[in-house]
Each structure stands twice: as structure tokens, then as C-alpha cells.
Amino acid sequence: MSPRTARIAALNDGLRTTFTGGRVLWTQGIAALSAEGRAEILNRVRTFDVFTGDNDPHGEHDFGAFDQAEAGKVFWKIDYYDLACEGHSPDASDPAVTNRVLTIMLASEY
Numbered sequence: 232m233s234p235r236t237a238r239i240a241a242l243n244d245g246l247r248t249t250f251t252g253g254r255v256l257w258t259q260g261i262a263a264l265s266a267e268g269r270a271e272i273l274n275r276v277r278t279f280d281v282f283t284g285d286n287d288p289h290g291e292h293d294f295g296a297f298d299q300a301e302a303g304k305v306f307w308k309i310d311y312y313d314l315a316c317e318g319h320s321p322d323a324s325d326p327a328v329t330n331r332v333l334t335i336m337l338a339s340e341y
Contacts, residue, residue, distance in 0.1 A: 232290050238324040240292040243309050246331050247292070248277050253309070253331030260337035261302070268301035275299065276307045276335055291323075296338065304338035 232240070246253040250273075261269060279295040286294055293309040311320035312330040320329035 235324045236290045240290060242324070242326060242329075242331065243292045246309060246333050247279065247307070250277070250333075252326065253333060255333045256335070258334070258336040258340050260340045261305075261335050264301055268299065272299055272302065272305055272335060275305070276333075279307070302337055305335065306338050306341055307333060307335045309333050 242252065245251070246255075257269070261272060264272070275297055276295070279297065281295070281297075282290075282292055286296060291309075294307070296304060296306050299305050310332050311323040312318065312332060313320050314328060314330060316330055316332075323329055
């Protein structure tokens with residue numbers, strides 16, 4: 232793993248595990264679940280650590296999926312935007328020029 236990729240993965244892990252260092256959004260499908268279901272999903276996103284070549288081919292820790300009893304298949308994804316959130320970040324490894332957005336969704340909403 233390159234130093235740049237390692238830095239991106241570390242920043243992504245920071246956002247995912249603490250919900251700080253970016254924005255965290257959930258879709259209408261997640262919002263419609265019970266409070267208990269949402270709490271379980273948030274905990275599972277925070278503790279997700281099953282990164283493989285299939286779900287993390289670039290080593291950036293920017294995607295995960297799991298099954299949850301109420302929701303079924305849940306996806307989470309981290310995207311990198313420029314500071315104005317008008318386009319892609321010029322350098323996802325640099326938090327000074329990147330807005331990270333973690334979106335949590337039902338697989339059926341993808």
C-alpha cells in the first residue's frame with residue numbers, strides 16, 4: 232500500500248469510527264427504520280473491519296456492506312468532494328482540500 236493510500240484509509244477509518252472529520256448522512260430507507268435498528272446499523276458501521284479485495288480493491292476503506300435483521304443488506308460508502316462540495320476532491324489524502332461524506336443506505340436504494 233502506498234503512503235497516499237494508507238493516509239486515505241486512515242482518514243476514512245477516522246470518519247467511519249468516530250463520525251468526525253466529515254459528514255455522515257443516511258438515506259430515507261435508513262431513516263424509516265426503528266431507532267433500535269438505526270442504532271445497530273451505526274454501531275456496525277463504526278466497528279466494520281472486514282476489508283477484502285472484493286469490497287476494498289483500492290485499499291482506501293471507503294465501502295462496506297453487511298446484513299441487518301430489520302433492514303436487510305446495508306451499504307456504507309465514503310466519497311471525497313472539494314471544499315465547496317461541487318466536485319471531486321483534488322487530493323483525497325489531504326483533509327485541507329477534501330470534504331469526506333459517509334453515506335449509509337439500504338442496498339435497495341443504491
